[in-house]
Amino acid sequence: MILIHCPYCDETLPELEFAYAGEAHIARPLDPSGLSDEDWERYLFIRANPRGRHNERWRHVHGCGRFFNAVRDTVTDKFELTYKAGEPRK
Amino acid sequence: MVDAALRTAPVPADPAVYDGVTITLGTPLERRSLRARDAKALGKLLGRKLPEQIGRSSEDVLCLGPDEWLLRAPAGTAVPDGAGLPLALVDISERALTLVLEGPRAIDVLQAGCPRDLRKLTVGEGRRTVFEGVEIVLLRTGEDRFEVDVWRSFASWLHLALTTAASHLR
Amino acid sequence: MSAYRLDGMGRVNRGAPVNFTFDGKSYQGFAGDSLASALLANGVSLFGRSFKYHRPRGLLGAGAEEPNALVSVDRGGGRYTPNLRAPAVELYEGLNARSQNRWPSLQTDFGSINDRLGRFFPAGFYNKTFMWPRSFWEKLYEPSIRRMAGLGDAPTEADPDTYSACYAYCDVLIVGAGPAGIDAALEACAARKHVILIDENDELGGGALADPALAAWLETSLRDLANAPNVTLLRRTTALGYYHDNFIGAVERLTDHLAQPGHGAREQLWRIRAGEVVLAQGAIERPLVFEGNDVPGVMLASAARTYLFRFGVAVGRNVAVMAVHDSGWKDALAMAKAGVRIAAIIDLRETVAAALVDEAKALGIRTELGSAVIGVAGRQAVKGIEVSRADGSMRQKLACDAVLMAGGWTPSVHLWSHSLGKLAWSDDWGAYLPDVPNENCRCVGACGGKWSFGSGLNIGALPSPRDPATFKAFVDFQNDVTAKDIALAVREGMKSVEHIKRYTTNGMATDQGKTSNLNALQLASSALDRPVQAIGLTTFRPPYTPQTFGALAGHAKDALFQPVRKTGIDPWAEEHGAVFELVAQWRRARYFPKAGEDMHAAVNRECLAVREGVGIFDASTLGKIEVVGPDAAEFLNRMYTNPWKQLEPGRCRYGLLLREDGFITDDGVSARMAPDRFHLTTTTGGAARVLNMMEDYLQTEWPDLNVWLTSTTEQYAVIALQGPKARDVIAPLVAGIDLSPEAFPHMAVREGTICGVPTRLFRVSFTGELGFEINVPAAYGRHVWEAVWAAGQAHGITPYGTETMHVLRAEKGFIIVGQDTDGTVTPFDAGLDWAVGKKKPDFVGKRSMARPDIVASGRKQLVGLLTDDPSVVLEEGAQIVLDPNQPVPMKMVGHVTSSYWSATLGRSIAMALVAGGFDRMGETIYVPMPGKTLTAKVVKPMFYDAEGSRLNG
Missing domain, CATH: 3.30.1360.120 (Probable tRNA modification gtpase trme; domain 1)
Structure with a gap:
């Protein structure tokens, strides 16, 4: 059971309070109907799925309730850092 | 106010007494979910100063998130509804009920299923967390006294889990 | 083997005799004994039968590594545990233990015929032989093999015990309370850190328990730790796994050692998060590989030392020692000085430290350097050994009733490996040692390679003048893997330890190869003529030792198995005889049967009551x-x-x-x-x-x-x-x-x-x-x-x-999301396009409604079905075809999502997802079922009051 640092609570807490929420920094297009099928497909389905450093989202669902971003190494399962939603990619 | 005699609760009214801890159903409370970007505006509406750090409480209000507070006041306390304002007040008085754990082993009973380090929860603080997968709001109201707000449907299960843990104390 | 209790030795309480039975026979031991030490003291040497060949087996070790002496303990009333290691079973009044894997008895086991047929049972035998005909595997081969091979019987009754669990936090967690672990605990305690010290034994002390010289130090140290408010001591607690971010799972055994288990939890699962983890798990002695090394009475030298100094039991009256390592000499000398007769110390090395040899001579012990044991006389107990020079010359027989093996030491790096700490090969140890940590963790004492047992040789098997293909020299005792099995695996092309392991099953038993992995590696290394490091090392995985399912479940058992949510009205429903079902985590009233009603009758009555009354x-x-x-x-x-x-x-x-x-x-x-x-x-x-x-x-x-x-x-x-x-x-x-x-x-x-x-x-x-x-x-x-x-x-x-x-709701064609939809149904597919705001520029999912595959024709659409025979209720989930006469496998065009008997309509109704369903109104579709094919008409999914007039009462 890993420990995760919540950037809103500023506490490092057991994974059990958190939920994974997919890859980070995939913003919903402002005008989806203006997108080609290919662009919409890219937004909807295409993910980086890297071996190694991954920008991803977590939610402190059983805590402050906030979605936030994290950089986790998918090989070692170690978190490099976490940061608030809306902050630029790190 | 509605006649309190008409209330029912899913856990026994009698305290469960163990060596080192007593588990009791708390009295009904006026509970509100308080949401706003601007803590000061919300505090002004309520006539209370809201704590701004997650986990801290003051004047019956616990800060649960960056824009979220929980009011736990004596039943019957009048609370405005904030209509038309850029904030949200929602009556959740009956969403949860309170289990009170009191005694020197209360912390051990809670630590049986709560993965947080409860030694770090100081008196006057509270957090939303889990007990074996069941979400709770846990408040430390004394060195040896904790209050657990749990959603009503989970309460009978949680009461059994806590009393079982208490019965296993050594 | 003729073991016996020595006066004045050991830590057992001679004033507290304890009665117990083994295979129905009564014995007496003392408080503080393990089942193993008490049986040894009663002269018992035969503890079990081996997994594959049903060979008689005795004790190999004195701790968690024991591969042979597995027993079942039955406390009655469903309290039954198989596959316990006899050295880890504490004695209590009335203990009832049984040996395993033998029929009709331990002494006379018909299964031992496998041993004589051994040349027909090489590694890979099962895979090679029982493949054909395929149908025989399930019906004949597997059941027969299961009867013959295996461990104890699985329990047949529900476990009446309860289990508890907790989370714990500490600054320093120390695993293993031997001298190194205790030193680490004292140091952390002095630094005012919150310390948890855990040890799997009933007594803290580890190796110090078998070293009288450390007795005074041990007593003082444990008293200091017990009195320190910042130290938690957990005895009978096994650290079973080491997980991310210094999270350690451990199981504390609370009642298994008590004559009366009482009402408390049997075991407690500790989920510990530590700032720093100190591993002090010690090292396990390696057996030596030679013909007859599994005869009861052949055991590890360190085990014999433990039985003597901790339990006051001499493992024999005339004990031979086969060493390739100094520690065997030290154990032999200590035992000799305590009064045990040492028949001889045989060492494969031509030269051994003069101090050891001189001391042996001074004690009158015969020594045979440059020699090896090449055979053991006796089947159920050791009667003697045959010894020769390393080159096979000068064969001689020697009388003895026990043989001690000293093959060097393997640091216990199991938890270190769980934590993904890196290992490095040490020629000095002939083993892998902890190298680079992956967590805030360090190893102290023997498990970190920081303990001096002396020096020795690293070898795969002892030399023998006989052809190695003609005899069994065991490597993995629990899975009956021999040196020739390893050789065969290599001959058949296995080059990596992962392949050799799977081919021979070496290290795959419940002990995870605690005594066998390194010997197997050395044998493979010799056979492949490659260095050990080039062959690889298999990965240790939790649990460190077998644990009960109860302990792992913790309090999540029976009513606490998982949270069940109940409404405030649930008690009323219960009082009124409701039958419940689980919906997500909720317990919901499914129907309210009156006396004599089944679900069908109750639901019909309830439906009509709503339609006609309230x-x-x-x-x-x-x-x-x-x-x-x-x-x-x-x-x-x-x-x-x-x-x-x-x-x-x-x-x-x-x-x-x-x-x-x-x-x-x-x-x-x-x-x-x-x-x-x-x-x-x-x-x-x-x-x-x-x-x-x-x-x-x-x-x-x-x-x-x-x-x-x-x-x-x-x-x-x-x-x-x-x-x-x-x-x-x-x-x-x-x-x-x-x-x-x-x-x-x-x-x-x-x-x-x-x-x-x-x-x-x-x-x-x-x-x-x-x-x-x-x-x-x-x-x-x-x-x-x-x-x-x-x-x-x-x-x-x-x-x-x-x-x-x-x-x-089905009579009205209202959908249940998740029943009539399955995550691939659009509003249009469900006939709900009326609920889509066409003029809205955007909403979640809108853009996707124009995706090519969603606007394509032939999508499955939600329709109603009316069976041609109105009394037939289709099965939910049944597949639908258009042509019932097509060859199997048929082309399936959809499935039934909801199907009920409608009492209101006096017939069955159903909803289904059918490809192009909206264009099939009035068509007949087919539902093939076992032995028959059902037919139904496609209709609109609205079976009752289509105009909605009833909404107004």
Whole structure:
């Protein structure tokens, strides 16, 4: 059971309070109907799925309730850092 | 106010007494979910100063998130509804009920299923967390006294889990 | 082997005799004995039969590494545990232990015929031989092999014990309370750190328990630690696994050692998070590989030392020692000085430290350097050995009743490996040592390679003048793997240890190769003529030793197995005989049978009661979300398919929620309570998912919106009152609301009181009848339910459950998300395009409704089915075909999603997803079932009151 640092609570807490929420920094297009099928497909389905450093989202669902971003190494399962939603990619 | 005699609760009214801890159903409370970007505006509406750090409480209000507070006041306390304002007040008085754990082993009973380090929860603080997968709001109201707000449907299960843990104390 | 108890030796309590039985025979030991030491003291050398060859086996070790002496302990009343290691079973009054894997008895085991047929059972034998014919495997081969091979019998009764669990935090966790672990604990304690020190034995001390010279130090140290407020000592506790971020799972055994287990938990699962982990797990001595090394009485030298100094038991009256390592000499000398006769010390090395040899000579012990044991006389007990020079010359026989093996030491790096710490090969140890940590962890003492046992040789097998293909020299005792099996694996092309392991099963037994892995590696290394490091090392995985399922489950057993959610009305349903079902985590009343009714009869009656009179239903589990703020309507407009901005306060709307991929994920009726306040409902199972999804959009896509979401599922009890008499029932109870159809139309919400309790009263219907859903604060739900129940008596009010609810809604063609949809159904597929706001520029899922595969023809669409035989109720999930005469496998065009007997219509009804279904109205489809093919007509999914006239009562 890993420990995760919540950037809103500023506490490092057991994974059990958190939920994974997919890859980070995939913003919903402002005008989806203006997108080609290919662009919409890219937004909807295409993910980086890297071996190694991954920008991803977590939610402190059983805590402050906030979605936030994290950089986790998918090989070692170690978190490099976490940061608030809306902050630029790190 | 509605006649309190008409209330029912899913856990026994009698305290469960163990060596080192007593588990009791708390009295009904006026509970509100308080949401706003601007803590000061919300505090002004309520006539209370809201704590701004997650986990801290003051004047019956616990800060649960960056824009979220929980009011736990004596039943019957009048609370405005904030209509038309850029904030949200929602009556959740009956969403949860309170289990009170009191005694020197209360912390051990809670630590049986709560993965947080409860030694770090100081008196006057509270957090939303889990007990074996069941979400709770846990408040430390004394060195040896904790209050657990749990959603009503989970309460009978949680009461059994806590009393079982208490019965296993050594 | 003729072991015996020595006077004045060991730590057992001679004043406290303990009676126990083994295989039905009574024995006596002392408090402080293990089952192994007590049986040894009674002269027992035969403990079990081996896994594959059913060879007689005795004790190899004195601790967790024991591969041979597995026993079953039966405490009666379902308290039965197989496969316990005899050295780890504490003696208590009345202990009843049995040997395993033998028939009819341990002494006479018919299965031992396998041993003589051994040359027909090489490694890989099962895989090679029992492949054909294939059908024989399941019916003949596997059952027979299972009978012959294997460990203890599985329990047949439910486990009556309870188990507990806890989380714990500490600054320093120390695993292993031997001298190194205790030193680490004293140091951390002095630094005022919060320390947890755990050890798997009943007594703390580890190796110090078998070293009288350390007795005084041990006593003082343990007293200091016990008195320190910042130290927690856990005995009988096994650290079973080491997980991410210094999270250690450990199991504390609480009652297995007690004569009366009492009422407390049997074991406690400790989930420990440590700032620093100190591993002090020690090292395990390696056996030596030679012919006869598994005869009862051949054991590890360190084990014999433990039996002598900890338990006061000499393992024999005339003990031979076969060493390739100095530690064997030290053990032999210590035992000799304590009064045990040492027949000889044989060492493969030509030269051994002069001090050891001189001391042996001074004690009158015969020494044979440059020599090896090449055979053992005796089958159920050692009678003697044959020794030769390393080159096979000078063969001689030697009488003895026990043989001690000293093959060097393997540091216990199991937990280190769980933590993904790196290992490095050490030629000095002939083993892997901890190298680079992956966590805040360090190893101390022998498990870190920081303990001096002396020096020795690293070898695979002892030399023998005989052809190695002609005899069994065991490497893995528990899985009966021999040196020639390893050689065979290499001959057949296995080069990596992973392949050799799987081919031979070496290291795959319950002991995970604690005594065999390194010997197997050395043998493979010799056979492949490659260095050990080039062959690899298999990965240790939790648990360190076998654990009970109960311990791993902790308190999650029986009523605490998983959280069960109950409504406030649940006790009423229970009192009124409801049959329940689980829906997500909720326990819901499924139907209310009267005496003599089965589900079918009860549901028919409940359905008719709603259609003809009035029914009452507990809908409290419906998910509810309060959406509040100036932008509430804007937010819902973006989330749901339909428009929300024009909805007037006091009115309700059916909302359809899609995922961004265009598929239906939830639905529900929601109400506008005020311009800036909505009361949403979701499906019972979807409540948490929907709230999470909405929070996600709100927090991360539209953080500028001034709107907030609060789950109110549990704030309200919801009582659905459905049927033409619904209004008549509640009319006398409601105050402050005009219930007339004109003032309170279908799909409206009003606030007032019912029986004096504030209510949000919805006029909605999931049955097609006149209906109300009474929302009241949850604490008053039972009271209001009972009041409505009482008021309804004059109207024949009938409680109904989820099954009836399903039938009634299916008669109206209302979908259940997750039953009639499966995550690949669009609003159009479900016939719900009327609920999609065509003029809205955007909402979640809108763009996807124009995806090429979603606008393509031939999609599965939701239709009704009426069977040609009205008495036939189709099975939900049954597959649908268009041509029943086509060859198998048939082309399946869809499946039945909902199917019921409709008492109202006097026939069966069904809903189905069928490819191109909307264009198949009136067509016949086929449902192949075992032994018959059913036929049905495709119809619109609306079976009752299509014009909706009944909504007005």
